[in-house]
Amino acid sequence: MAADWAFTTSVSRETPKASFSLSSQTAELRDSLDQFQRMVKHEQWEAAFDTLKEISKKSTQRYIDRGDGVLIPTQDLVRSLHADLPAEGRKAYRLFYDPQATTLWESATGAKELENLSAIVSQHLISSVGDAAADRLGDLYFERGEFENAAAAWQAIADDCPDSTIPKAQTLVKIATALARAGHWNQFRQVEARVDEEHRDETVEIGGSTLAAAGQIDRLRESAREVETATSDAAVEDVALPTDAEPSWRFSFQSTLGKRAASNPFQLTDVYGRPRANTFPIPAAADDQRVYVCLFGVEMAFDLSTGKLAWRTGKLHLINFQQARQGINPERYAIAAHEGRVWVVGRDPDQANQRGAFRLTVLDAATGKEIFSSERSLGSWSILGAPLIRRDTAYVGAQRHGKGRELSLLVLDAADGKLKKTIDVGDYAVDQNQVYVDACAQPTLAWRGDRLYLDTHAGALASIDPENGDLDWAVLYESPSPTAGHHYNYQPHQSTCTGPIFADGLLMAKGMRSPRLVGISVDGPQLVWNRPVANSAVLLGADDQCVYLGGEELTAYDLENKKLVWATQLPRAADWSRPLLTANRIYQFTSRGICEVDKKNGELIQIFRGADLDALGGSMFVTPKSLVTVSNEGIVAYALGDAGPPTPGN
Amino acid sequence: MKLSTTFVCLILVLGVLPLRAAAQAAAGNGTSDGISVYGLGELGVEPNCVEIDLSISGLAELPGDALVKYRDAKSQLLESLDKLKLDKLETEEVGLSISAATSPEEQQRILQGMPQAQAKPQIEVSSVMRLKLNDIRGVRPEELLQTIGRLLDVAQDAGVGVGLSPTEMVNAIRRGQYGNQQLPIRFVVADLAQLREKAYEKAVEDARDRAARLARLNRVKLGATLAVHEVLVAGDQPTVQHVTNFGQQAPPPHVAEGPRVVSSSLTDIPVQVKLLVRFAIEPLDPATARK
Numbered sequence: 001m002a003a004d005w006a007f008t009t010s011v012s013r014e015t016p017k018a019s020f021s022l023s024s025q026t027a028e029l030r031d032s033l034d035q036f037q038r039m040v041k042h043e044q045w046e047a048a049f050d051t052l053k054e055i056s057k058k059s060t061q062r063y064i065d066r067g068d069g070v071l072i073p074t075q076d077l078v079r080s081l082h083a084d085l086p087a088e089g090r091k092a093y094r095l096f097y098d099p100q101a102t103t104l105w106e107s108a109t110g111a112k113e114l115e116n117l118s119a120i121v122s123q124h125l126i127s128s129v130g131d132a133a134a135d136r137l138g139d140l141y142f143e144r145g146e147f148e149n150a151a152a153a154w155q156a157i158a159d160d161c162p163d164s165t166i167p168k169a170q171t172l173v174k175i176a177t178a179l180a181r182a183g184h185w186n187q188f189r190q191v192e193a194r195v196d197e198e199h200r201d202e203t204v205e206i207g208g209s210t211l212a213a214a215g216q217i218d219r220l221r222e223s224a225r226e227v228e229t230a231t232s233d234a235a236v237e238d239v240a241l242p243t244d245a246e247p248s249w250r251f252s253f254q255s256t257l258g259k260r261a262a263s264n265p266f267q268l269t270d271v272y273g274r275p276r277a278n279t280f281p282i283p284a285a286a287d288d289q290r291v292y293v294c295l296f297g298v299e300m301a302f303d304l305s306t307g308k309l310a311w312r313t314g315k316l317h318l319i320n321f322q323q324a325r326q327g328i329n330p331e332r333y334a335i336a337a338h339e340g341r342v343w344v345v346g347r348d349p350d351q352a353n354q355r356g357a358f359r360l361t362v363l364d365a366a367t368g369k370e371i372f373s374s375e376r377s378l379g380s381w382s383i384l385g386a387p388l389i390r391r392d393t394a395y396v397g398a399q400r401h402g403k404g405r406e407l408s409l410l411v412l413d414a415a416d417g418k419l420k421k422t423i424d425v426g427d428y429a430v431d432q433n434q435v436y437v438d439a440c441a442q443p444t445l446a447w448r449g450d451r452l453y454l455d456t457h458a459g460a461l462a463s464i465d466p467e468n469g470d471l472d473w474a475v476l477y478e479s480p481s482p483t484a485g486h487h488y489n490y491q492p493h494q495s496t497c498t499g500p501i502f503a504d505g506l507l508m509a510k511g512m513r514s515p516r517l518v519g520i521s522v523d524g525p526q527l528v529w530n531r532p533v534a535n536s537a538v539l540l541g542a543d544d545q546c547v548y549l550g551g552e553e554l555t556a557y558d559l560e561n562k563k564l565v566w567a568t569q570l571p572r573a574a575d576w577s578r579p580l581l582t583a584n585r586i587y588q589f590t591s592r593g594i595c596e597v598d599k600k601n602g603e604l605i606q607i608f609r610g611a612d613l614d615a616l617g618g619s620m621f622v623t624p625k626s627l628v629t630v631s632n633e634g635i636v637a638y639a640l641g642d643a644g645p646p647t648p649g650n
Numbered sequence: 651m652k653l654s655t656t657f658v659c660l661i662l663v664l665g666v667l668p669l670r671a672a673a674q675a676a677a678g679n680g681t682s683d684g685i686s687v688y689g690l691g692e693l694g695v696e697p698n699c700v701e702i703d704l705s706i707s708g709l710a711e712l713p714g715d716a717l718v719k720y721r722d723a724k725s726q727l728l729e730s731l732d733k734l735k736l737d738k739l740e741t742e743e744v745g746l747s748i749s750a751a752t753s754p755e756e757q758q759r760i761l762q763g764m765p766q767a768q769a770k771p772q773i774e775v776s777s778v779m780r781l782k783l784n785d786i787r788g789v790r791p792e793e794l795l796q797t798i799g800r801l802l803d804v805a806q807d808a809g810v811g812v813g814l815s816p817t818e819m820v821n822a823i824r825r826g827q828y829g830n831q832q833l834p835i836r837f838v839v840a841d842l843a844q845l846r847e848k849a850y851e852k853a854v855e856d857a858r859d860r861a862a863r864l865a866r867l868n869r870v871k872l873g874a875t876l877a878v879h880e881v882l883v884a885g886d887q888p889t890v891q892h893v894t895n896f897g898q899q900a901p902p903p904h905v906a907e908g909p910r911v912v913s914s915s916l917t918d919i920p921v922q923v924k925l926l927v928r929f930a931i932e933p934l935d936p937a938t939a940r941k
Contacts, residue, residue, distance in 0.1 A: 017768065480767050490762050492755045515711060515770055532711035532770065535753060553719065553809070567708070567719040568726060569809030592807055602722060604730070607807055 016516075018459020019429035019441075019481040020407075022063050022071060022474050029055060029064065029074065036081065045092035052078050056123065063474060070525055071474040075122050082126045083160030090126050090163065101127035108133070114140055121156055131157050131164035135171070142178060146467065148450050151178035151187075169199035169213045173206065179523070180220040182449035185505055187523030192217050236582045239622050241596060241608040242638040248626065249307025250611060252634040253295070272488065279616055280330035281496070281576035283346075284630040285337040286621035290365065291628050291635060292342050294335040295319050296328065297349030299342065301368060304626050307637060311368030318349035331439045331494065331576075332358055334386040340365050343394070345383045348375065355433045357382035357401050360394075362417065372417035381410065384432065385442035385497070388452075389414055395452060395466070397425075397443035404431035407443060407456060411466065423469040428458050429481050438482035439494045441512060446500045448507070451522070457497045457512040463522060473525050479514040480535075493536045493552070494575040503542030504559045510539045510549065517549070517557070531562055541581040543599070550579045554586055554597055566602035570595050573617030574632065580620055589617045589629050612636045684876055685864050686928040689857025691849035694918035697837035700783040700794070701912075702801055704810045707776035709751055716748075720775040727779060727808045734800060738784045746777040779810075791916055798835065836912040839919050842885045846909070849884065849923035857927040865931070873930030882924035885909025 032055050039048035056078050063071035085093065101124035108116035117140065120133035138153035154175045157164050164171075172195050179188040200214045283294040290301045290310055298314035334345040342363040347356045360374040360383045374383060380401050387396035394412040399405075405428045411421040425443075432440040441457040451472070452464045459479030463472040483490065495512035502508070506519040506528055517537070519529025537551040546556040546565055556565045571592040579588040585605075586597040593609040615631030622628075627638045706727065708719030724743075731741065751774035752760070759766055781801055786794055805812060812834050839845070858872075865872040886909060913919045 480769070483764075483767075487762055487764055490758050490764060492758065532715070534710065535755075535769075555719075564710075564712075564715045564718045567715075567722045569719075569723050571806055571809055595807075602726075604726060604807070 016459060016476045016478040018476040018479050020426055020456045020458035020460040020476075020479070021429070022426040022460060022462070022471070022476075033081075040085065040089060043088065045089055046096065048089070049093060049096060052081060063471070070527060071476065073471070073473070079122060079125055079156070079160060083162070085126065093126055094128055097124050098127050098129075100124065101129050101133075105129040105133060108136075121153060125156060125160050126163075131161040131166055134161070135166055138174060138178070142174075146450055147178045147182035148184070149465070149467075151175050151182065151184070154178065167202065167204065169195065169202040170204040170206075172199065173204045173211075173213050173216050176217055176220055177206070180223055184449060184523050187521070188220070190523075192221060238582045238585045239580075239587060239627065240641060241587075241594060241606065242627060242640065244638075245608070245610055247611045247636045248305075248639045250634055250636040251302060251307055251309075254633070272486070277491075278632045279494070279574045279576075280632070281333075281494075281574075282618060282630055282632060283333045283335040284619050284621070284635075285335045285342065286623055286628055287337040287365065288623050290337075291621065291630070291637070292335055292337055292365075293630060293635065294333050294344055294346055296330075296333065297346040299335065299344055299346075299363065299368065301342070301365070302635060304623060304628070304637065307635075310366075313363070313368055313370075314349045329440060331496070332384070332442065336386055336389075337365060338389050341371065342368075343387050343389065345386060345396075355404075359383060360387060360396055360412075360417070374417060377417050378410070378419060381408075383410075384440075385444060387412075388445040388447065390447055393420065393466070395445055397445075397454075399432065404433035405429075409443070409452075409454060409464065411469070421469050423464060423471075425454065425456065425462060425464075425471070426460060428456070430484050434484050435482045436484075436486055437490050438492055439496070439512065440482065442497050444497050444499060446502070446507070448502055448522070453500050453507055453522075455497075455500045455509045455511065457514075459511060459514065461500065461507070461509045461518065461520065463525065475518065475520055475525065475527055477509070477511060477514055477518045477530070478516050479511040482513065495536060496538055496576050496578065498578070499539035501539055501541060501547075503547045504544070508539060508542065508547055510537060512538075517547070519547075529562060531557070533557075536575075538578070540579055540586065543583075546599075548581060548586060548599070550577075550586075550588065554579065554588070554602060556599070556602060568597055568602035568604060570597075570604070571607075574615075576619070577617035578619055580622065587620065589615075589620045589631070591616045594620065594627075594629070610636060610638065684928050684930045685861045685870075685872065686926060687857050687860040687864065688881065689853040689855070689860065689925045689927055691852030691854070691856060691923040691925075693845055693849055693852070693921045695839050695845055695911075695921050696787045697839050697913065697916070697919055698785060698787045699838040699840050700786055700798060701836045701838055702781040702783075702798070702805075702812065703834045704779045704781065704805050704812055705776060706779050706810060707774055709753075709772055709774045711770045711772055713748070713773045713775075716773045716775045720777075723808070723810065724777075724779065727805065727810050730804045730808050731781070731801070734804060736783070736797065738786070739801075740782040740784060742780045742782065744778050744780055746775075748773065748775045750774075794916065833912065833914050836914065837916055837919065839911040839921060840908070842909045842911065842921065845921045846884060846923060849921055850925075853923040853925045854927070857925055858929075861927065861929045865929075871932040873932040875927060876930050877928040879926040880923075881926050882922055884911050884921040884923065 032051055036048050036051040039051060056075060064074050064077050066072050066077065082093065101120050104116040104120050117133045117137040120127065120130060121137055124130055125134065134153050134156045138150045141150035141153060154171050157166060157171050158168070158175065172191055176188055176191045176195065179191065195213055195217050202213045203210050204213050204216065206216065285292045286304070290304055292299060292301050296319050298312060298316065298319050300312040301310040302308065303310050332345065336343045342365050344361045344363065345358055346361070347358055362371045363369065364371060374381060381398040382401055383396055383398050384407065385397040387394045392414050394414045396410050396412065398408055398410045407425045407428060409423040409425055410419060411423065412418065413420055428441060443457065444455050446453045452466045454462050454464060460474050460476055462474040464470070465472055483492065497512045500507055500509040505521070507522050508517065508519045508529065510517050510533065513535055515532055515535050517529060517531045517533045518527065520526065521528050533549060533555070534551060537549040537555065540548040540550045542548065542559070546558055549555045549557070554568045554570060557563065558565050570588055571590040573588060573590040577589050579586050584599050586599055588595050588597070593607045595607050596605045597603065598605055610629065612629055612631050612633055615633045618629060618631035620627065620629045625640055627640055629636050704727065706720060706723045708716040708723060710716040710719060728741065731739065751772045753769060753772060756767065756769055783797065802812060862872050911919050911921055
């Protein structure tokens with residue numbers, strides 16, 4: 001039961017102290033906007049339009065705070081300023097700019113159709129052809145399957161064209177259809193309510209047919225129910241933890257030869273030459289056949305049923321060589337298994353450069369044979385963060401070599417690694433190559449509808465149109481800078497990067513060092529959550545009731561009222577231990593075994609001690625036949641019953 | 651001549667004054683007349699209770715969150731302890747407090763003299779959950795240690811720390827509070843009333859024996875007791891007998907617990923009473939004196 005004690009969860013929007021900057025507004029831009037307001041007040045229309053034109057020209061790549069903490073492209077702001085003009089202003093605008101808009105409209109055919117229509121919508125929406133152009137642009141996007149862009153184009157008519165002759169009901173139904181196709185049910189419900197209240201008895205023309213507005217909305221609503229049912233059914237089944245602690249197989253990272261410390265197989269040193277605690281992350285992944293680990297650039301695959309080493313990519317002495325390097329960044333290594341391939345982010349284990357570039361290498365999961373590597377095709381880039389693979393395209397964060405502050409998003413052909421597009425996102429406040437005592441920030445990605453969402457883990461969350469590489473909007477959130485340089489006795493919590501995720505239609509994000517959990521309604525966008533949570537908390541997932549955070553404790557926050565429902569302290573675990581969320585349970589690998597926690601109330605149900613008793617925790621994977629734990633000590637597999645759970649996609 | 655007489659008198663007075671003061675001081679200690687001896691009464695007693703201090707805390711920026719975290723940590727611990735079904739186990743919550751706190755990172759920065767990050771203030775709700783395992787006298791040590799181990803296991807499984815919370819420890823280090831320390835796991839003799847009676851009897855007996863010995867050796871006759879001072883009485887003083895971990899500060903004081911003796915070791919704990927007793931020397935029989 002949620003506590004009724006006094007607390008505040010209201011969304012406050014003081015300027016957040018982020019440690020990431022987008023190309024945002026300048027003082028010059030702010031002055032120009034003030035000048036525009038003055039001109040409008042004095043009805044000096046020509047001068048006012050010239051000011052807006054200058055703003056558009058100067059700041060095509062810049063973002064401006066809309067006033068509620070959301071950064072939007074300046075173009076969008078200019079469009080809304082146009083729409084907010086008084087009737088005289090709009091009349092004057094048409095007098096000045098209708099000829100230009102009409103020329104674009106008349107030549108909007110063939111290859112130029114999309115370009116010209118976009119130009120009218122972005123620059124001349126309040127012209128006499130603006131609404132028609134937006135309507136046609138929405139149709140074009142819809143036909144191409146770009147539903148969010150289609151909804152945005154039609155939304156522009158509803159929001160910014162008060163004089164439009166296009167029936168409102170028709171525009172709203174089109175918006176609802178696009179939103180339903182894109183899966184934005186929250187915004188869909190808002191449109192649905194508007195149609196129900198204002199246009200229920202009207203008819204609309206869709207696809208050459210005349211339909212009742214209410215009927216069309218009802219049909220879309222039914223599809224929403226189907227999707228919601230399907231989503232809830234898709235929750236991962238709970239795992240029946242083994243009753244026998246005896247593993248089916250185990251692999252110890254500690255070599256039997258030259259054994260130096262039984263519980264510390266990796267003798268890492270810090271920048272002062274002191275041994276480091278054996279608590280750094282071991283990147284691991286699993287599919288139905290094998291478990292994969294990446295040890296400082298040497299990848300290994302183990303057969304899930306027997307534990308036999310299927311393949312490895314390097315000589316084992318190279319691991320020792322990399323361990324001996326000072327300033328190694330274990331958190332920057334990553335591994336993921338996807339459709340018969342293993343995607344690895346790591347450094348060449350042969351190289352000894354203190355700031356050697358991280359590469360993206362794709363291996364054949366069965367043989368370990370290299371399919372492609374960014375070392376050859378993208379030599380000037382150092383990869384930052386794990387990739388997101390979607391259909392035939394891979395998205396991954398990267399920095400140009402020697403430019404440790406910048407963050408770009410590389411769009412690659414998933415088949416051969418060829419670069420399709422580079423999207424510049426912005427700059428970190430601190431060079432990520434000079435973060436030694438803290439963990440460095442790495443971008444994480446999520447996909448929804450036709451949009452890519454990127455959390456920089458340094459105070460900025462952005463929505464990106466992957467088709468054209470544009471940033472739709474960004475939200476800054478509070479995120480302290482990491483500690484740059486060395487400090488002899490300073491050993492902070494090694495935060496990990498998770499999320500963003502979608503919960504109850506909101507995009508939820510928790511930056512790795514941020515004391516805030518933010519939730520954004522992407523339709524708008526609008527900041528709905530900006531709630532204090534522990535700095536060390538990480539996003540685990542959500543269901544229809546709560547959003548769950550891990551870290552030094554497990555917590556559940558009510559999606560409806562944002563209150564902390566329960567908090568469960570578990571035995572100590574390595575900072576990189578990441579719990580597994582299922583339909584009714586949360587499992588976390590800790591120093592005292594795998595804890596099974598009831599999602600409903602946070603009650604600790606049981607602890608499966610297992611066989612890896614020296615471990616401080618780590619990652620866990622559930623496959624149809626096995627439960628696998630990976631710790632700094634080794635890999636341990638336990639057999640699951642015949643009715644094993646489906647792969648949870650951990 | 652007159653001057654020299656005065657000078658001699660002054661010297662005599664100054665010389666006698668310290669002697670008188672010393673004599674008076676000695677009389678105050680009971681050593682001027684009669685025979686003064688210490689008497690020690692000591693019993694080796696098995697502890698009858700084990701106490702374990704567990705720290706429970708909830709730390710958050712919002713007080714409401716800190717309270718929820720504290721509430722759930724406490725209930726989880728108590729539920730886990732209940733499952734052990736130990737009849738002789740009692741729990742007592744002491745020292746419930748709400749205070750401003752700092753994150754572990756911030757504490758390290760303070761200790762290292764590093765620049766402070768601009769962090770939001772945190773609120774910590776904390777208390778000490780004191781576990782008392784009673785009536786352990788006569789229980790085999792192995793069995794007792796096993797039970798204590800189970801209690802510590804439950805605490806660790808519930809994510810609860812033994813002793814002070816990290817924030818409290820760092821605060822103690824910052825303030826240089828190295829004294830007045832309390833063991834997080836203590837073996838306690840809590841039923842001191844009867845035991846002290848026996849120790850007193852032994853101490854008096856011991857004092858008389860010692861005094862008799864001195865009288866015999868000095869060929870005088872031991873007289874009546876003139877004065878008795880308590881030098882040490884088990885359970886009346888701070889009960890720490892062993893040094894605790896570096897920097898730990900004392901948990902809150904025991905509430906109405908009466909006199910007690912504690913130890914970190916599961917051995918017989920000494921219950922001592924030490925007295926300073928002065929006996930009179932009886933005057934010699936005149937007949938005996940003539941002989």
